[in-house]
Amino acid sequence: MKRHNFSAGPCVLPKQVIMKASEALLDFDNGLSLIEISHRSKPFVDVMEKARALALELLGLEGKGYKALFLQGGASTQFLMVALNLLEKRAGYLNTGTWSAKAIKEAKIYDDIYEVASSKNANYNYIPKGFDVPSDYDYFHCTSNNTIFGTQMKSFPKIDIPMVCDMSSDIFSRTLDFSQFDLIYAGAQKNMGPAGTTLVVIKEDILGKVSRKIPSMMDYKVHIDKGSMFNTPPVFAVYTSMLTMQWLKDLGGIKAIEAENEKKATLMYSEIDLNPLFKGFAAKEDRSIMNATFTLENENLKETFDAMVQEAGINGINGHRSVGGYRASMYNALSLDSVKVLVEVMSELESKA
Numbered sequence: 512m513k514r515h516n517f518s519a520g521p522c523v524l525p526k527q528v529i530m531k532a533s534e535a536l537l538d539f540d541n542g543l544s545l546i547e548i549s550h551r552s553k554p555f556v557d558v559m560e561k562a563r564a565l566a567l568e569l570l571g572l573e574g575k576g577y578k579a580l581f582l583q584g585g586a587s588t589q590f591l592m593v594a595l596n597l598l599e600k601r602a603g604y605l606n607t608g609t610w611s612a613k614a615i616k617e618a619k620i621y622d623d624i625y626e627v628a629s630s631k632n633a634n635y636n637y638i639p640k641g642f643d644v645p646s647d648y649d650y651f652h653c654t655s656n657n658t659i660f661g662t663q664m665k666s667f668p669k670i671d672i673p674m675v676c677d678m679s680s681d682i683f684s685r686t687l688d689f690s691q692f693d694l695i696y697a698g699a700q701k702n703m704g705p706a707g708t709t710l711v712v713i714k715e716d717i718l719g720k721v722s723r724k725i726p727s728m729m730d731y732k733v734h735i736d737k738g739s740m741f742n743t744p745p746v747f748a749v750y751t752s753m754l755t756m757q758w759l760k761d762l763g764g765i766k767a768i769e770a771e772n773e774k775k776a777t778l779m780y781s782e783i784d785l786n787p788l789f790k791g792f793a794a795k796e797d798r799s800i801m802n803a804t805f806t807l808e809n810e811n812l813k814e815t816f817d818a819m820v821q822e823a824g825i826n827g828i829n830g831h832r833s834v835g836g837y838r839a840s841m842y843n844a845l846s847l848d849s850v851k852v853l854v855e856v857m858s859e860l861e862s863k864a
């Protein structure tokens with residue numbers, strides 16, 4: 512049975528990437544597996560260099576003073592690394608969901624954090640707008656896409672302090688002027704690869720401005736100086752991420768995938784809006800093109816709908832416990848056909864009800 516994988520993460524990856532990654536597990540370098548050769552060997556150093564270069568190329572940031580790193584510890588480790596490396600006195604954070612709140616909690620350990628705005632009062636179903644970011648702060652932090660709540664920032668404040676963005680769940684999915692950000696981080700396990708590595712893209716000139724001592728593993732400068740090889744990198748996750756970025760480049764890059772992502776999101780949201788059995792969770796203007804959150808108006812239909820979903824081979828649409836209902840994650844590698852299958856099941860429910 513064909514499966515349609517709407518999982519929020521880890522999630523769907525391109526089939527050809529998974530095939531190629533599996534081959535490399537068996538034979539990457541003349542009979543040796545990718546996971547049994549030295550990370551310092553030329554074949555793997557080439558992989559790391561290619562992955563770093565592809566990340567900058569896809570984001571249009573080559574030659575602009577940025578470095579790409581593939582680190583460990585997930586996006587969650589970036590919550591504290593950002594603060595350790597950039598926070599001297601005070602930083603401004605936009606609180607748009609669980610992940611922003613976690614970033615705030617970690618940064619507060621080190622220094623003063625000011626929430627420039629928050630949508631917590633409405634269970635994070637919208638993105639606050641019209642807030643001010645004081646120009647004497649060390650940096651501003653935001654989360655571009657709120658995986659759990661299905662909201663996405665459509666614009667970013669024009670500020671003259673460094674802007675840090677957690678793009679874990681919409682990296683490489685839409686065109687943006689990425690040079691407006693000074694630090695971007697993203698756990699690989701959505702649009703890039705398997706769990707185990709985190710992409711960090713950082714403008715080098717924002718570093719070296721804090722007075723604290725930074726432990727080596729937490730220090731971006733150390734990782735930059737060592738070419739993202741300060742310690743043994745997660746070779747499989749980096750290799751697979753490199754393959755996915757190459758797949759995206761061959762497709763035509765972010766612009767090409769954005770067009771597909773918009774088609775998928777338009778189809779999904781029009782069903783949510785037109786079908787009287789369902790209700791969208793996020794404010795319309797802030798809807799994410801990656802994660803669509805919705806609920807059933809009549810909970811009595813849940814059992815029937817869940818059975819139909821299962822029958823159709825659809826995986827991973829249960830909503831996060833803090834929102835309930837359903838969440839259809841439509842990452843880059845999910846096909847428009849899979850969205851059509853889900854939408855058909857939703858409209859079939861309407862004809863049955």
Ligand SMILES: Cc1ncc(COP(=O)(O)O)c(C=O)c1O
Nearest residue numbers: 585586587610658677679680698
């Ligand atoms: C927006 C966002 N930030 C951070 C995280 C945490 O990532 P990790 O599990 O890699 O630490 C997630 C995980 O889903 C996320 O969606």
